[in-house]
Amino acid sequence: MSNSVGVVIVAAGKGTRMGTAESKQYLLLQDKPILVHTLEVFQRQAFISEIVLVTGEEDVPRCREWIEAYGLDKVKAVLPGGTERQHSVRRGLEALNTTWVMVHDGVRPFVQDREIHACFERAKEVGASVLAAPVKDTIKQVDGGGFVVHTPDRRSLWAIQTPQTFRLSALLAAYEAAEREGFLGTDDSSLAERAGIKVSVVEGSYANIKITTPEDLVFAEFTVRTRGESQT
Known part of the structure; x- marks a missing residue:
């Protein structure tokens, strides 16, 4: 059990940027909810137990x-979320019974098997890891008046x-500390970092997008279609 791995898939957000009445995670991608595509990726990983x-x-x-209909038998619980992603x-996390945990966005269906494996292997080596992609654009730090104040490397x-x-x-200890101290982070790593956990970056793909806008959905449909064509 020392290397048992569980996954928390977060899909409680409403999301207003998509501009649809339906929440983004339930929109159909090739006649299947985006969320189901995401769940299926982790369902097929042999090293993941729940x-x-x-x-x-x-x-x-x-x-x-859907979990019943699509045979997603590794899903041990479906829970109502809180007011914030952190909650x-x-x-x-509290529903898992594993040594390791991977936290993943329900609207990132294009994460690759090799990326999931690499993320876990790196965490086993150093204690914690996040999938990430190098920034391609030049980034500017801008002040409240709209003027550039810094160009980071x-x-x-x-x-x-x-x-x-x-x-x-x-990670549970980091979450408990954040709650005690009233800290609201933007991701899991930010909570771990402030708890003193060193987090290593694992290079992922630019295709591992978070589907949040109509433009993202167009890209997602194109990606699914081209992947399907490459396998025929």
Whole structure:
């Protein structure tokens, strides 16, 4: 059990940037909800033993139906999320019974098997890891008046993705500390970092997008179609 791995899939957000009545994670991609595509990626990883899905309270019943319909038998629980992503993740963490945990966004269906494996292997080596991609664009730091105040060295900048991998006990402790101190982070790594955990970056793909806008959905449909054509 020392290397047992669980996954928390976070899909409790509403998301307004997509401009649709339906939440982005439930939009169809080739006649299948985006969330199901994501779950299937982790379902097929032999080294992963259990998955917890955290979603909106009103969406729990239909998610359970999809899990049954698509044979996602590694999903051990479907839980209602909290008001913030951080609260949702913590509920998922508390439902796992593994040594390691990978936290992943429900709207990142294009993460590759090799990236998931690399993320876990790196975490086993150093304690914690996050998938990320080097920033391609020049980034400017801008003040409140809209003026550039700094141009950071692009070579030191990475766009952070998921999965993010940690020892479950260490990440839970980081979440508990953040709650005690009223800290709200933007991702799991930010909570781990402030708890003193060193987090290593694992280079991922630019294709591992988080589907949040109509433009992302167009790219997602193109990606699914071209992958399908390459396998025929």
